[in-house]
Amino acid sequence: MEILDKSLQLLKEHPLCDHCLGRMFARYGRGLKNEERGAAIKAVLTMEAHKDISSGGEETLRVLWTNGAYGPALKALVFEGREVSEQPKSCDVCGGVLDKLADAVKDALSQLSEIQWNTFLVATVGAESIMKKEEALAVNNGLEGYESIKWEINREVGKAISAATGKEVELKSPDVIVEVHPLSMTVSLNISPVYVYGRYLKLERGIPQSKWLCSYCHGKGCPHCNFTGKKYPTSVEEEIAAVLVPLAKAEGEKIHAAGREDVDARMLGSGRPFVMELLSPKIRQLDLSSAEEAIKEHSGGKVEVRGLKLVGKEAVSLVKGEEKSKKTYEGVIESAEDITDDDISILNSAFNGVEIIQRTPTRVSRRRADLVRRKTIYELKVERVDSKTLKFLVKAEGGTYIKELISGDGGRTLPSLSSKIGKSLKCKLLDVMEVEDPFESQGI
Ligand SMILES: [Zn+2]
Numbered sequence: 001m002e003i004l005d006k007s008l009q010l011l012k013e014h015p016l017c018d019h020c021l022g023r024m025f026a027r028y029g030r031g032l033k034n035e036e037r038g039a040a041i042k043a044v045l046t047m048e049a050h051k052d053i054s055s056g057g058e059e060t061l062r063v064l065w066t067n068g069a070y071g072p073a074l075k076a077l078v079f080e081g082r083e084v085s086e087q088p089k090s091c092d093v094c095g096g097v098l099d100k101l102a103d104a105v106k107d108a109l110s111q112l113s114e115i116q117w118n119t120f121l122v123a124t125v126g127a128e129s130i131m132k133k134e135e136a137l138a139v140n141n142g143l144e145g146y147e148s149i150k151w152e153i154n155r156e157v158g159k160a161i162s163a164a165t166g167k168e169v170e171l172k173s174p175d176v177i178v179e180v181h182p183l184s185m186t187v188s189l190n191i192s193p194v195y196v197y198g199r200y201l202k203l204e205r206g207i208p209q210s211k212w213l214c215s216y217c218h219g220k221g222c223p224h225c226n227f228t229g230k231k232y233p234t235s236v237e238e239e240i241a242a243v244l245v246p247l248a249k250a251e252g253e254k255i256h257a258a259g260r261e262d263v264d265a266r267m268l269g270s271g272r273p274f275v276m277e278l279l280s281p282k283i284r285q286l287d288l289s290s291a292e293e294a295i296k297e298h299s300g301g302k303v304e305v306r307g308l309k310l311v312g313k314e315a316v317s318l319v320k321g322e323e324k325s326k327k328t329y330e331g332v333i334e335s336a337e338d339i340t341d342d343d344i345s346i347l348n349s350a351f352n353g354v355e356i357i358q359r360t361p362t363r364v365s366r367r368r369a370d371l372v373r374r375k376t377i378y379e380l381k382v383e384r385v386d387s388k389t390l391k392f393l394v395k396a397e398g399g400t401y402i403k404e405l406i407s408g409d410g411g412r413t414l415p416s417l418s419s420k421i422g423k424s425l426k427c428k429l430l431d432v433m434e435v436e437d438p439f440e441s442q443g444i
């Protein structure tokens with residue numbers, strides 16, 4: 001009778017609801033709810049006490065009513081003609097919130113009905129004060145079979161949502177986490193992002209890849225930025241987001257891409273792989289069929305996307321890993337002096353499978369760490385346009401600074417096209433023609 005004796009001892013000292021009493025013995029008996037365990041204990045204690053009402057049982061019945069809020073104990077007292085004026089007290093551990101679990105379920109179902117989802121998980125948050133009390137109660141009374149309130153809430157709310165919707169709990173990557181706040185018995189939804197993969201083309205110069213805040217006001221808006229808060233009026237990110245965010249009814253987005261081109265470089269060819277992470281989306285089954293056309297139209301033809309598709313979270317690290325992969329560039333070089341045919345043949349043979357050393361360029365050193373990197377130039381071809389102008393094509397390791405490969409950046413990039421022929425060369429125009437596609441190269 002250890003469970004009954006201990007339970008009565010607990011109830012004499014603490015008001016406990018059925019849930020919290022039952023939870024102290026959660027390990028014992030399978031297929032029972034804690035609420036059922038607690039009520040069963042109170043039922044047997046009530047029966048024993050009623051049987052012995054004249055030999056100490058009355059006191060126990062009063063404990064079961066005032067500290068256990070157990071109705072049958074009150075009825076037994078009244079049946080036996082005892083006067084009862086006390087009212088039951090609220091639970092010492094949970095304050096009575098566990099009796100309102102059904103409210104949390106109702107709240108959750110109503111919020112879940114507003115979004116598209118298939119899998120879910122319940123998480124109890126902000127229950128620390130309750131957990132401290134229950135732990136103290138269990139430890140002080142040597143109750144090793146207790147479980148935490150958060151497991152009870154997670155399980156009971158989870159079962160109720162499953163029963164009402166027919167959908168399953170998913171531990172690893174649920175579409176939505178139902179967060180239960182037990183102190184207020186309210187619910188908030190933490191909706192997992194959806195990820196859209198594609199390749200973007202930037203057909204005009206002067207557009208950054210991601211939103212670029214004004215360096216004077218950092219986004220607040222000031223005369224320098226015409227109160228837009230931005231250094232550039234738009235970006236590849238904003239043009240894509242303008243279509244995908246409303247499509248997913250998302251609250252925001254993040255763009256992840258396989259490197260980035262300079263603001264003044266175009267991104268041509270088959271485009272640069274990217275993943276747009278759509279935050280807190282209400283819609284997950286995105287109809288992307290007209291999104292490509294819509295992005296082209298929204299950007300006025302400045303930005304286009306290809307091959308949009310829904311992907312998993314792992315695509316983010318996949319495209320970011322592609323930052324290092326081979327990229328092909330084309331552009332125009334201007335020379336301060338005339339370029340000879342000898343210069344051209346030197347350049348055409350100097351950078352085929354050559355490693356260069358590149359220190360972070362002066363033009364970006366304010367934003368990037370000052371590092372020395374080794375980069376491989378796989379191929380370089382130049383062609384004359386006129387006496388001081390060349391066209392070029394270069395295949396280089398991702399992350400190579402192409403403008404500095406040409407100019408030498410005052411000796412910070414070595415060797416450079418300038419250093420090879422001893423003339424001052426400048427990259428006048430730059431386009432990215434090809435970026436290896438992680439999905440094609442890895443067969444995903
Ligand atoms: Zn309780």
Ligand SMILES: [Zn+2]
Binds near residue numbers: 214222
């Ligand atoms: Zn500003």
